[in-house]
Amino acid sequence: MDILRQFKKEQAKARLKLANISTTMDLYGHYLKSADKEAADRLEQVYQNITRKQNEQAN
Structure with missing residues (x-):
């Protein structure tokens, strides 16, 4: 992640x-x-939406 941040700065x-x-x-x-x-x-x-949908499908 630090590499990406440095790239953006450069x-x-x-x-x-x-x-x-x-x-x-x-x-x-x-x-x-x-x-x-x-x-x-x-x-x-996005992660929360995916997790919520997975939980709904499991129930």
Whole structure:
């Protein structure tokens, strides 16, 4: 997971044409963190829906 996070940071740095990753994170780090949280929340919803459906089928 850390590799993927680092990749996203490096991609952002390259696309924004900033000199170093710390500048990128200082300016845009909160956006990357909120996007990661949103993705985690959506995956949790999917997992919960699958689990609920499996439980309903078992009963």
